[in-house]
Amino acid sequence: MFRLGCAALACLVALLWAGAAAPADQASWHVGEAGRVFHPAVVRHWRGAQTQALVTQIWYPVDPALAEATHDIGAPGHPFFHGHPAVVDAPLSSVRATYPLLVLSHGTGGSADSLDWLASALAAEGYIVAGTNHPGNNALEPMTRDGFMLWWERATDASEVIDGVLADPMLGPHVDRDRIGAVGFSLGGYTVLELAGARTNLAAFERFCTSPQADAICHPPEAARIHEDPGAPALTLATLSPETKASRARAGASYRDLRIKAVFAIAPALGEAFDSTSFADVTIPVSLLAGEADVTAPVNTNIHRIAGFMPKANVTMVPGASHYTFLDTCFPAAVEHLATICKDNPGVDRDAIHAQTAQRALDFFAATLPAGGS
Structure with a gap:
């Protein structure tokens, strides 16, 4: 863990991260991008989403x-995020027979593309990265109440994306099945912790959010985008659909995916949905990273609470960074229109933090998913 005052950040950040530099002999690739639409074989509750499939972006x-x-990312002619240059639908590099796979999980109301900065950095260093747009909770279609509320379902999305990539005729034969990890941001950070074996205590979270201690995590700004049917009855436990009730009943189940060997969680959310027993089955390496100035997923009730239950986890706190610092960098024209997600604190260089965070992730996965490892 490192902590610096904001004034010290500019002059010391290079020293802090110098030890994280990639080896001089490490290969570097260009980045390919391809889209896939996975249709899991098992019929499942799609959370009211318009698209009943896993629309997935793959970097490699x-x-x-x-x-x-x-x-660049956004509407044609009106991009709002800078994207990393890429080669669309190019063949996977034949330099190596196999590559490690990372499944990527975005935050509430986001998209896989909103983490292009990270996925591209990982792909350029030899990882296949697959990120799906979680049904009912993404930026590309109306957000649904079930997509917003039934967080534990997202882990099944990630596992099914792994299934899809492994079965893909272009990618599957070239995945090193002993080197699979997961990386996520915000609610995606929670998701990858579930994939590691964490269990949700839904009742505890709901009690927290109705208590005087409730904080910003109980009222994320993305909730305003939930699509409501004007004629629908008021939401109560009695008016929930049978599918929603069934999902809530399995909220505390284990969603551990044994194929995943390490997870990297950025600004993980829903810390109050975990308790002292939640991480009893987490035995794989975990790395946690967040901004010290995060008020959207407040650090005391989220990353620090989670870290307190996992004393062996790596924990990195980034001075000055807020929650949305870990989204792609915005075009200047989008900054005012999307100030909540585009504006950083004074003195914060989003691109520099992205580069540092990507290197931290690369170092973590190099150590926990080593080539030739067991």
């Missing part, structure tokens, strides 16, 4: 001789 290493093209 391609031959450096292939020219990357500009890839």
